[in-house]
Amino acid sequence: MSPVSRIIVFTDLDGTLLSEDTYAPGPALPVLKRCRDLGVPVIFCSSKTAAEILALRERLRNTDPFICENGGAVYLPTGSFPELHLPVKRAGDYEIVEIGLPVTRLREVLREASRKAGASVKGMGEMSLDEVRALTGLDEKGATLARQRAYDEPFILLSGDPDSLKREISAARLTMTRGGRFFHILGDSDKGKAVRILADLYRKERGPVTTVALGDAENDFPMFRAVDRAYLVQKPGGSWTNLSALPNLVKIEGIGPEGWAKAVAALLKTEH
Ligand SMILES: [Mg+2]
Structure with missing residues (x-):
């Protein structure tokens, strides 16, 4: 022991x-x-x-x-x-x-908030396995595990201002944060x-x-x-x-x- x-x-x-x-x-x-x-x-x-x-x-x-x-x-x-x-x-x-909140809800809010902020985003849920692999450098097994999300949606910003997007996400009482490679949307939860x-x-x-x-x-x-x-x-x-x-x-x-x-x-x- x-x-x-x-x-x-x-x-x-x-x-x-x-x-x-x-x-x-x-x-x-x-x-x-x-x-x-x-x-x-x-x-x-x-x-x-x-x-x-x-x-x-x-x-x-x-x-x-x-x-x-x-x-x-x-x-x-x-x-x-x-x-x-x-x-x-x-x-x-x-x-x-x-x-955290269910990822399906996060994805809805992300869509709505990016529309309001005039930003274009792509969430991991919309990415193919190959796209996830290219963005993360993970192998196929790793990328498959990374896509099994339940409470946090990583996303990339294709165009638009991250601060405006963050304001829209906060207005919906959710959180936007940044990790090493991705932005993330999550509920009223954090580390x-x-x-x-x-x-x-x-x-x-x-x-x-x-x-x-x-x-x-x-x-x-x-x-x-x-x-x-x-x-x-x-x-x-x-x-x-x-x-x-x-x-x-x-x-x-x-x-x-x-x-x-x-x-x-x-x-x-x-x-x-
Ligand atoms: Mg880190």
Whole structure:
């Protein structure tokens, strides 16, 4: 049985734990293993779908809960929190806390809002498998998993002003955000809400815990605000996403997984 950790790590995937170009964890891999040995939960918190994250967890031997589709849902391996007093949907070996809106509704609002904003957009639901592959660099299996969306619709802006579109989407009480490759439309959900739900579950079970988050882009900002310590890794090229200052945010020198490995290795040294 692994020891009980007082540190809980929440991490973005694309561009953070995984290289934006190769989708590989590279130098983060040995640090992930160290987390596993020490019993430090590493919660994947991504705009990826549950199907994509499930495949990745298997590949990286991660068995912790996870957050998919930009905070659309929290997946808990059944029985992880025996005192769970939240409405859940059960699917396979998971209890799912649903936060987001159904993707069919998001697609309707996106169509309407882009019309009002005079913008032309293309959502992932309207793209062929080949288009998704070309835009993401994923292989056929990866692109198939990426299209299985339930709570978040990634889209590209073909023409028009992103700020006007964002205003129309906000007027419909939905959220528009930006990840590494796509804009996203989602309901009244974000990574931060999902992180708070999960951090509360850990606190109820373990007492005081230190929550940590790592990310690279705008859609990570709500997650950064929900944790004790936040780390922003560099984008390819070596710059950082321009985010408003947060007192708990540290910029890490290191692109994607390189920065991840540096930040988490230092954390394990000082906290364990
Ligand atoms: Mg990212």
